[in-house]
Amino acid sequence: MSCVLRIALMCIALAPAGAAAQTVDYARSRITCVSTQIKVPVEAEFRRFTAQLAFDPAQPEAGSARIEIDLASFDIGSEEVNVEARGRNWFDVGNHPRARFDSTGARALGGGRYEARGPLAIKGRTHDAVVPFTVKTDAAGNATFEGAFAVRRLQYGIGEGIWKDTDTVADEVQIRFRLVTGGKPPQKKP
């Protein structure tokens, strides 16, 4: 590794992150959900989302997150199911294209674990969500946020009509995420 690059990396690593917005590397980030259909766990991915993150492990309470998921990008691996999921009984993406989670001020739980709370809005309904996560920062200063939490789909009217029956599709759905910051560091104005 060249000396110049090493110094550059050190500068990035040592730069005060504060609660400055961090660029998200979408190629390395993933948001998935696991629903349980007749006791069978099935994973689906939300392929398009935006995340605005500002988090400094030294000051979790100063952190903030806004995550918006394009619900039409739901992909469970079957086009038939994807079409159904976009329909009125499920996400109703025509009327409610995005889900949104807003959180300000995370809480340290110890051992590299944190907890973010905030309103989670899906399909026109908003409920508070508690989102535990871990943060790992690599040598280049890029952070990986990982976590999982449960959503009760019926609270949001996800899966209405014939799909209300929780013996077929369980009420509890696991949301899992891995958000990796990186790419270009915030440019300092001269």
Place this chain on the structure above:
Amino acid sequence: MAATGRTRYTGTAIGLHWIVVALIAAAWALGLTMVDLPLSPQKLKVYSWHKWIGVTIFLLALARLAWRAAHRPPALPSSMPAWQIRAAAASHALLYALLLAIPLSGWLFSSASGVPVVYLGLVQLPDLVGRDKALAELLKQVHVVLNCALFVTACIHVAAALKHHFVDRDDVLTRMLPFIAPRRGEK
């Protein structure tokens, strides 16, 4: 039962044979109709039942092979030409192979589709392969082709049994029929 062991299959072998026949018929009926059902909770249930039946057939096929290893089937009529005996052995081997391969291909297809198999809603089977759309499409074709092979082999199996019964008038069919005394009453 022990006295008739030479001329008939054992009661266990006969029972397992006909249970598997009924399960194959059920799996085919569900399999052929479920694919065209509109997406609904009912469709998910029927898919689950189809998979549970497939796993059951796989387990019963293993049980049959184990039973067969310990209880040799009755000898074929001495009047049968050698090529027919070889053909019978080959078709039986193929039937057993398909009884194992078809559920296995379905399980693989399900795994590749990203849907684990949870037997009877109780036991989650491990995913044999990761989610892979192209592989899933291939395995679907394999599952269908193997079922076509089973259908053809089963038709030959039935035709041969009927030929033995009505043309050769031997005991090859009756030795696998429950509640019917074999024709050849040797002790």
